[in-house]
Amino acid sequence: MTDDALDIMEPEAEISDQMVEKLNCNTDLAEACRDIALAASSQRRKQEKVDVEARLNQFHRRHHKRQIIKLSIVGIMTAAAIFAGLLFILKYQNNTNQIFFNAEDLSETAMLTDIDGNEIPFKLSKNHGVEIKVGAKKDDASTDITDTLKMNMPFGKSCIIDLPDGSKVYLHPGSNMVYPTRFTGSLREVKLYGEAYFIIAHDKNHPFVVTTANSQTTVLGTEFDITSYHGQAEKVTLVTGSIKLHGQKCNREICLVPGQEASINEGGGINVTDIDTEPFTSWRDGYFYFDNVPLRDILQELGRYYNVSIDCNSSNLLNYRMRFIIKRDNDINYVVSMLNRMKKFNAILTDNKIEIR
């Protein structure tokens, strides 16, 4: 174990995927690596001095300059309106396309139903009007009855479902999940349409299985995201731990390591790639996170989330790749104003529609 820590922490070490996996599973190993990092840090403090006052002065000087530039360009923008955590990097790409995203009828509401389609009332604790948290239906201690529930989130709504085993599911807009009020038997099974981020409580005796249109994902306890909408390749992305994925059409089983995404195409073929898991963990933490993502995809996601239609007549804009990070609990007006601050296009919000010009 100590030897592994030495191998991982050696300067310019070549670290294998197996080693990363070992590190993720073995807490002692992680502790040993952390100890080395902290020990080095403690000694580094003696060698390197930091002039905090000089840095503070530099910060305000630089900030002051930036502020003046911003103010002269933007005109009247109060400091309060300037949001942090928000960065834009724009890249231009050549291509032409258009987009239409149609908002759903606003009368549709989030709905919890039992197996016969009867509506079950549930408490909404409103979080900035968009997100709701749904408590798991508490087991009635006097009965052994297990109900099957279906939680349906229309566009414009999302929720966090607490499952009876302590697992958490972040259900995205335009998605639904079927799950029991309590898990019985050897498997913990749920069904998903759309997208959800799962944080599964560890229980090695009761594997957790997510079934979608094209696949089955089996885990013991881990964090991962599944996207399975009609007309889109199904995707399973692993953030921590390990999962087993079974593709139904190709009848093939694969294992994923953290940072990998399996994509299941129309024909049922599975393709595994390395990806940045930040967008998924950021969603969990309450952010939209787009890094080097075409404007088209960003608008589509915003459309789903806020249930607004998107209309874009200018063709090239949609292929701008940009970095856009913003808290999801901001209202749509604010998000649109932040999009406009890039000065690359003009986004106008009218009656549940964003027009891009």
Next chain:
Amino acid sequence: MEDRKEFDEIFRLYYSQLYFFARQFLMDTEDCQDIVSDAFEDVWLNFSSIRADAAKSFLYTDVKRKCIDRLRHLNTQRQYAEVCRKITECYDTDDGIREMEERERIIGQVIDDLQPPTTREIFVACYVDHKKYVSVAEEKGISVSTVKKHIVKALKAIRERNDKK
């Protein structure tokens, strides 16, 4: 700006902590300065919506995210970014941060007290000066396995101290 005083206080309080936190993963001192400044920029711009007591964990999370981003852009091994992500897991909460600060202080003492001083020198050469084990061995005129033995000894001393607690 009214908040300036409060902001400066937070800056003075956390700047060097965050800087050395970033330095655990990034070799370039300027990169680290930029990342920490940018994190404070985020706080500054967002000042009205961040509670003073939440600033610390906001900053740590921000710096952590930026470091990992930076590693990815530097074309470093993807695995190294993963290692950093794993090692920094415990910096997600105020309690976690406090615990790590305390732990670093204790570990620092253990390293200072190591006998003979060669063990400490070797440790510093490897992890602070970023030299491969083999070059440290050459410099000291000892074998690589002896270098490793010294490090294992240091780790053992740390562990014993942690267990005692």
